Amino acid sequence: MARIAPLSGFPEWLPAERAVEVHVVDTLRRVFELHGFAGIETRSVEPLSQMLRKGEIDKEVYVVRRLHADEPGDAGAPDDDTLGLHFDLTVPLARYVLQNAGHLVFPFKRYQIQRSWRGERPQDGRFREFVQADVDVVGRDTLPRHHEVDVPLVMVEALRALDVGDVRMRVNDRRVAEGLVRGLGLDDVPPVLAAVDKLAKIGPDAVGDLLRERAGASAAQVDAVLEMAGVSGPGAARALTDLVARHGAGSDALHEAVGDLQRLLDAAEEVAPGAVVADLSVVRGLDYYTGSVYETELVGQEDLGSVCSGGRYDDLASDGATRHPGVGLSIGVSRLVSRLLRDDVVRASRPVPTAVLVAVSDEATRSRSDAVARALRARGIPSDTAPTAAKFGRQIRHADRLGVPFVWFPGAAGDPDEVKDIRSGDQVVADAATWEPPSADRYQQVVPVHHP
Amino acid sequence: MARIAPLSGFPEWLPAERAVEVHVVDTLRRVFELHGFAGIETRSVEPLSQMLRKGEIDKEVYVVRRLHADEPGDAGAPDDDTLGLHFDLTVPLARYVLQNAGHLVFPFKRYQIQRSWRGERPQDGRFREFVQADVDVVGRDTLPRHHEVDVPLVMVEALRALDVGDVRMRVNDRRVAEGLVRGLGLDDVPPVLAAVDKLAKIGPDAVGDLLRERAGASAAQVDAVLEMAGVSGPGAARALTDLVARHGAGSDALHEAVGDLQRLLDAAEEVAPGAVVADLSVVRGLDYYTGSVYETELVGQEDLGSVCSGGRYDDLASDGATRHPGVGLSIGVSRLVSRLLRDDVVRASRPVPTAVLVAVSDEATRSRSDAVARALRARGIPSDTAPTAAKFGRQIRHADRLGVPFVWFPGAAGDPDEVKDIRSGDQVVADAATWEPPSADRYQQVVPVHHP
Numbered sequence: 001m002a003r004i005a006p007l008s009g010f011p012e013w014l015p016a017e018r019a020v021e022v023h024v025v026d027t028l029r030r031v032f033e034l035h036g037f038a039g040i041e042t043r044s045v046e047p048l049s050q051m052l053r054k055g056e057i058d059k060e061v062y063v064v065r066r067l068h069a070d071e072p073g074d075a076g077a078p079d080d081d082t083l084g085l086h087f088d089l090t091v092p093l094a095r096y097v098l099q100n101a102g103h104l105v106f107p108f109k110r111y112q113i114q115r116s117w118r119g120e121r122p123q124d125g126r127f128r129e130f131v132q133a134d135v136d137v138v139g140r141d142t143l144p145r146h147h148e149v150d151v152p153l154v155m156v157e158a159l160r161a162l163d164v165g166d167v168r169m170r171v172n173d174r175r176v177a178e179g180l181v182r183g184l185g186l187d188d189v190p191p192v193l194a195a196v197d198k199l200a201k202i203g204p205d206a207v208g209d210l211l212r213e214r215a216g217a218s219a220a221q222v223d224a225v226l227e228m229a230g231v232s233g234p235g236a237a238r239a240l241t242d243l244v245a246r247h248g249a250g251s252d253a254l255h256e257a258v259g260d261l262q263r264l265l266d267a268a269e270e271v272a273p274g275a276v277v278a279d280l281s282v283v284r285g286l287d288y289y290t291g292s293v294y295e296t297e298l299v300g301q302e303d304l305g306s307v308c309s310g311g312r313y314d315d316l317a318s319d320g321a322t323r324h325p326g327v328g329l330s331i332g333v334s335r336l337v338s339r340l341l342r343d344d345v346v347r348a349s350r351p352v353p354t355a356v357l358v359a360v361s362d363e364a365t366r367s368r369s370d371a372v373a374r375a376l377r378a379r380g381i382p383s384d385t386a387p388t389a390a391k392f393g394r395q396i397r398h399a400d401r402l403g404v405p406f407v408w409f410p411g412a413a414g415d416p417d418e419v420k421d422i423r424s425g426d427q428v429v430a431d432a433a434t435w436e437p438p439s440a441d442r443y444q445q446v447v448p449v450h451h452p
Numbered sequence: 453m454a455r456i457a458p459l460s461g462f463p464e465w466l467p468a469e470r471a472v473e474v475h476v477v478d479t480l481r482r483v484f485e486l487h488g489f490a491g492i493e494t495r496s497v498e499p500l501s502q503m504l505r506k507g508e509i510d511k512e513v514y515v516v517r518r519l520h521a522d523e524p525g526d527a528g529a530p531d532d533d534t535l536g537l538h539f540d541l542t543v544p545l546a547r548y549v550l551q552n553a554g555h556l557v558f559p560f561k562r563y564q565i566q567r568s569w570r571g572e573r574p575q576d577g578r579f580r581e582f583v584q585a586d587v588d589v590v591g592r593d594t595l596p597r598h599h600e601v602d603v604p605l606v607m608v609e610a611l612r613a614l615d616v617g618d619v620r621m622r623v624n625d626r627r628v629a630e631g632l633v634r635g636l637g638l639d640d641v642p643p644v645l646a647a648v649d650k651l652a653k654i655g656p657d658a659v660g661d662l663l664r665e666r667a668g669a670s671a672a673q674v675d676a677v678l679e680m681a682g683v684s685g686p687g688a689a690r691a692l693t694d695l696v697a698r699h700g701a702g703s704d705a706l707h708e709a710v711g712d713l714q715r716l717l718d719a720a721e722e723v724a725p726g727a728v729v730a731d732l733s734v735v736r737g738l739d740y741y742t743g744s745v746y747e748t749e750l751v752g753q754e755d756l757g758s759v760c761s762g763g764r765y766d767d768l769a770s771d772g773a774t775r776h777p778g779v780g781l782s783i784g785v786s787r788l789v790s791r792l793l794r795d796d797v798v799r800a801s802r803p804v805p806t807a808v809l810v811a812v813s814d815e816a817t818r819s820r821s822d823a824v825a826r827a828l829r830a831r832g833i834p835s836d837t838a839p840t841a842a843k844f845g846r847q848i849r850h851a852d853r854l855g856v857p858f859v860w861f862p863g864a865a866g867d868p869d870e871v872k873d874i875r876s877g878d879q880v881v882a883d884a885a886t887w888e889p890p891s892a893d894r895y896q897q898v899v900p901v902h903h904p
Contacts, residue, residue, distance in 0.1 A: 006551065007495060007535075014555050015490035015562065022491060033896075034829045036806035036836035038467035039474060043459060043581055044496075044567065048519070061519040066512075066571035067500070067536065083459075084519065099458065103466050105853045107839050109804075110467070115496065119518035129495055144840060146818060267819070271826070352561075354488035366598060367719070374723070377486045384488035387559050388596060401557045444485075 009122030010129045011334055013341070016351035016403075021131070021337045023346070023446035024162060025113055028133045028331065031158040032111040035150075037135050040110050042092035047081040051091055060118040061087055085117040089134040089330065094317035097138050097324055106140040106324075107147065113333065127334050133158075136328030138316060143325040145260050148292040148312050149267045155308050155329045156272045159296065163448050164336070164345055166299035169268075169308070170232065170279035173261045174289050176240070177228070177280060179254030183247035184224050191215040193283040196229045200281070204229075229281040236278035237262060257291075264292060290314040294329055298339075307336050349445040350403030355437050356383040356419070357399040358408040363389050368410050372417065375432035376408075381442060383408075396422055405441050408432070461574030462581045463786055465793070468803035468855075473583070473789045475798070475898035476614060477565055480585045480783065483610040484563040487602075489587050492562050494544035496569075499533040503543055512570040513539055537569040541586040541782065546769035549590050549776055558592040558776075559599065565785065579786050585610075588780030590768060595777040597712050600744040600764050601719045607760050607781045608724045611748065615900050616788070616797055618751035621720075621760070622684065622731035625713045626741050628692070629680070629732060631706030635699035636676050643667040645735040648681045652733070656681075681733040688730035689714060709743075716744060742766040746781055750791075759788050801897040802855030807889050808835040808871070809851040810860040815841050820862050824869065827884035828860075833894060835860075848874055857893050860884070 006012070013021055029039065045064055052061070062085040086092050089112045097108060113133040120126055135154055137147045152169055159167045174193075181192045195210035204226050211217040211225055224247065231239045240258060248254040261278065268276035284293040291312030298307060310329030317324040340346055356376055358369045369385045376383040384404075386395045392409070399407045399422055408430070409418045419435060420427040436442075458464070465473055481491065497516055504513070514537040538544050541564045549560065565585040572578055587606055589599045604621060611619045626645075633644045647662035656678050663669040663677055676699065683691045692710060700706040713730065720728035736745040743764030750759060762781030769776040792798055808828055810821040821837045828835040836856075838847045844861070851859045852874055860882070861870045871887060872879040888894075 007497070010495035010497065012495055012548065013492070014552060015492055018490075018492050021493075033805035034832070034834050036804055036834055038470075038804045040465070040467055040470050041473075043462035043464055044569075045459070045462065045581070062516050063519050064514050064516055064537070067515050085516065096464065100466060105850070109836070117496075129497070146815075147839075150822075150837075267822075270819075352488055352490045353485035363598075367722075370602075370719075380486070382486050382488055384561070385602075387599075398557070 007128075009120070009127050011127055011338060013337075014351070016348045017337075017341050019348035019351070019444055020340060020346055020446050021333070023348075024333060024337055024340075025131070025133070027161050028113065028158050028333075029111070031154065031161050032133075032135055035109075035154045035157075037109045037111040037154075040096065040112055041114050042086070042089070042096050042112070044085055044115070045083040046086050046091055046095065048084045049081055050095065051084050051087065060120055061085070062117050062119055087118045088116055089114060089132055090136075090316070090328065093134070093136055093138070093326075093328075094324070098317050098319050101140070101319070101322070101324075106138065107143060108138045109135075110138070111135045127338075130332065130334035131337075133331040133333050134310075134328055136316075136326050138324050138326040140322060140324060143312075143327065145263075145291070147327050148260070149264045151310075151327050152264070152276065152292070152294050152329060153268060153271050155294075155296070155331065156268070156275045159308060159331070160272070160275070162336075164298060164340060165301075167275060167296055167308075168299050169276045169294055169296040170282050171261070171264060171268075171276055171292060171294050172278065172280050172282040173257050173292050174283065174311070175253065175257035175291060176261055177283050179248050179251050179257060180228050180243060180280075181225065183244075183251065183254065184221050186215055186217060186221055186225075188215055192217070192225060194285065196225065196281055197283050197285045199229050232279035232281065233277050236280070237265070240278065240280070261292070284309065284311055288313045288315065290325075292327065296329075298336075301339060301343075304335065304339050307332050344449050344451070346446050347449050349440075349447060350405070351444075352402050352404065353382045353444045354384045354402060354404045355381050355442055356406045356408050357395070357402070357404045358383060358385045358410065359392055359395045360386045360389040361410070361412070365410070369408075372408055372410050372432045376435075381437060382444075396420070406437060459580075461572070461579050463579055463790060465789075466803070468800045469789075469793050471800035471803070471896055472792060472798055472898050473785070475800075476785060476789055476792075477583070477585070479613050480565065480610050480785075481563070483606065483613050484585075484587055487561075487606045487609075489561045489563040489606075492548065492564055493566050494538070494541070494548050494564070496537055496567070497535040498538050498543055498547065500536045501533055502547065503536050503539065512572055513537070514569050514571055539570045540568055541566060541584055542588075542768070542780065545586070545588055545590070545778075545780075546776070550769050550771050553592070553771070553774070553776075558590065559595060560590045561587075562590070563587045579790075582784065582786035583789075585783040585785050586762075586780055588768075588778050590776050590778040590780075592774060592776060595764075595779065597715075597743070599779050600712070601716045603762075603779050604716070604728065604744070604746050604781060605720060605723050607746075607748070607762075607783065608720070608727045611760060611783070612724070612727070614788075616750060616792060617753075619727055619748055619760075620751050621728045621746055621748040622734050623713070623716060623720075623728055623744060623746050624730065624732050624734040625709050625744050626735065626763070627705060627709035627743060628713055629735050631700050631703050631709060632680050632695060632732075633677065635696075635703065635706065636673050638667055638669060638673055638677075640667060644669070644677060646737065648677065648733055649735050649737045651681050684731035684733065685729050688732070689717070692730065692732070713744070736761065736763055740765045740767065742777075744779065748781075750788075753791060753795075756787065756791050759784050796901050796903070798898050799901050801892075801899060802857070803896075804854050804856065805834045805896045806836045806854060806856045807833050807894055808858045808860050809847070809854070809856045810835060810837045810862065811844055811847045812838045812841040813862070813864070817862070821860075824860055824862050824884045828887075833889060834896075848872070858889060 191214040208222045289311035293311035295306040296308035308331045312327040314325045316326035358373045360369045373383040416429045419430040643666040660674045741763035745763035747758040748760035760783045764779040766777045768778040810825045812821045825835040871882040
């Protein structure tokens with residue numbers, strides 16, 4: 001018989017839970033489209049050779065092969081290249097942009113809400129199969145800096161539209177971090193940023209050890225790097241100015257980058273007060289970021305980690321002749337939804353879409369009940385007919401177990417129909433051609449739960 | 453650099469094409485929910501041992517493994533069972549129902565719109581990765597016959613809502629076909645139905661050969677089987693009555709099944725005149741169907757094959773103690789969308805969601821343009837700001853290439869704003885707090901194309 005064990009790391013939701021996920025996805029989509037992002041999806045597989053270019057990730061990739069592949073390359077890949085399930089939506093985007101560049105208008109603004117797969121050890125909020133929601137703006141040759149301001153604010157608006165409490169986006173600029181590190185006399189920048197990236201996880205002492213061991217930092221340099229990484233929040237602008245004056249005075253590039261970061265913070269403060277703060281410890285481990293970098297926590301749920309991260313990358317894709325810089329962020333939809341469900345933050349008003357269950361007196365008159373349901377649906381009211389002509393009490397209990405608020409009783413010959421609100425017990429005469437449910441009852445809704 | 457070759461059988465759409473797919477999915481979802489079906493998704497992988505129970509399909513399954521699986525079963529499967537990508541949404545449904553039976557209300561009405569994968573030879577309308585839209589009603593122990601009438605009519609309504617021309621659903625009942633075949637004295641039924649299933653593909657002569665060779669049929673039996681398989685369309689009811697009288701007079705089960713089939717046809721004629729016809733050549737190859745079976749073509753596009761098929765199965769799932777019968781149909785969304793696109797049947801009104809592009813005079817006043825876009829979005833009008841402060845002519849050309857109908861010009865100090873319909877050239881004074889686009893222009897829409 002069917003193996004019915006759940007698979008660790010492959011989340012599935014019950015219907016009422018799935019309604020929450022759909023609500024999240026629909027809300028994100030609405031905000032993305034309001035900002036002019038066009039939706040795409042990409043195939044689930046990419047050639048392995050492409051995915052492994054990104055490094056770090058190779059142990060996590062799922063390879064896909066036909067069970068009885070009878071010839072090399074038979075999974076469908078050209079040149080015998082092995083296929084893998086994509087582990088993010090950025091590698092597929094880069095390939096999609098190159099493949100379709102002639103059909104796209106640049107800057108290309110796209111959103112993509114789709115599953116990805118990683119063979120990580122499953123743990124709370126970390127899945128092997130998960131839904132991500134990405135927005136990116138991809139340029140051709142150039143990409144104006146203002147997109148680094150626009151795109152994170154789209155994500156802040158999208159997260160706020162979810163009604164899941166305060167969000168805090170922490171931002172930095174890789175050019176600022178790199179400029180300061182160089183200003184400190186540490187010319188081998190990557191190991192320094194790799195150490196800073198671990199600050200929240202391993203603490204300042206261990207970061208200091210890494211800086212000494214891997215970047216050859218002196219005690220004074222360690223202190224200065226940790227001082228830099230500690231710059232965050234409301235006083236960040238002044239602290240940053242001070243740091244630049246001490247360590248980066250001579251660098252025009254650093255001054256320009258600090259100005260860009262400040263413009264991002266100013267614009268954010270105007271559009272979404274309090275939501276975006278500077279945090280110089282945010283460097284993002286992946287080394288393809290070349291400008292702004294972003295991480296976002298739910299306030300009070302920082303243990304969940306970042307629910308929305310990204311940054312600017314000057315080399316998203318290139319075909320040799322043309323380079324495509326981009327800036328993008330990604331929301332971990334599955335991670336977010338699993339937390340909303342675990343903490344009962346939002347809930348579906350009912351587990352099914354049905355607003356009205358039409359009762360059936362006996363099987364001989366089922367078509368009469370079907371006609372009522374059809375008349376209600378014709379006016380957009382989700383309706384269903386009772387599955388069996390059981391006693392009315394049992395039909396009402398069936399509606400109750402489904403969470404359906406109304407049960408409709410077709411009148412016997414000559415009698416008018418009646419509809420009962422099974423929550424209050426109120427029963428009134430009604431006409432399927434005109435009756436309207438209260439607007440809050442018409443559709444299944446997802447609403448915040450008010451915990452006492 | 454990135455490998456940019458498309459993969460045969462793994463379709464991807466450009467933004468304007470994806471808008472058509474989204475329209476199809478949204479429309480199906482709306483109809484399914486109107487009928488009270490709750491949406492679920494399942495994980496993309498199932499244990500291989502489960503998927504292969506269905507037979508026939510083993511050569512088509514994609515196996516999934518971690519690239520560097522360092523221990524047996526490391527893909528995440530229990531008991532070292534290999535995982536594969538699901539090839540349909542029925543096997544996952546059966547497992548989901550058993551796994552969650554305690555949390556579901558039966559009959560469980562679910563819809564599921566999701567990707568599946570099959571390692572088939574790619575060809576027109578046959579993909580290796582594709583989206584399916586399934587509706588099923590799953591009972592516990594029993595499932596009343598009326599669901600075999602209800603569910604196909606939901607699919608007819610859903611397909612009609614897509615505005616893709618006439619649909620024709622051809623229906624039969626496996627019990628009718630089996631009863632008649634037994635009535636002809638052919639007791640080994642499966643090879644007979646397997647031969648009938650090939651009628652459209654190989655023609656009556658070849659079917660006759662199969663019947664003689666594999667089912668031991670006599671010349672008279674071959675003629676009778678082909679006569680049965682030829683019963684279809686408006687005269688079917690009378691022809692069927694005649695067949696039953698000649699070959700199945702003694703069978704109560706056959707009479708009951710013919711009555712059920714007739715009730716399905718009568719109900720369909722009332723609800724969706726002309727859309728559902730009897731066709732006794734429809735038997736569906738898969739041998740788990742035990743009642744009604746359905747196949748659906750687009751009228752005039754029969755070469756595409758069935759875009760919506762399914763049937764009744766008494767043994768969808770069982771945990772030994774409890775049996776779950778079901779009835780369901782599946783729409784091949786990718787197949788349908790690829791044909792809609794190829795034949796230009798419907799089209800997105802524009803490739804992006806944006807209704808208004810707000811021009812930028814110079815980068816110093818970008819925030820003024822951003823504020824206009826924000827004011828429009830606050831009233832639900834999809835709006836974006838021009839990517840660069842190029843000459844207005846270039847900004848208008850950018851809007852034109854995106855298909856954006858309106859360009860907004862913020863007024864210089866003291867002057868009012870103006871908005872231009874770039875299709876007509878009309879330009880009028882406008883206020884971002886009150887201006888409304890024509891309702892047809894507000895959102896990207898998917899509309900039928902009127903071919904001359």
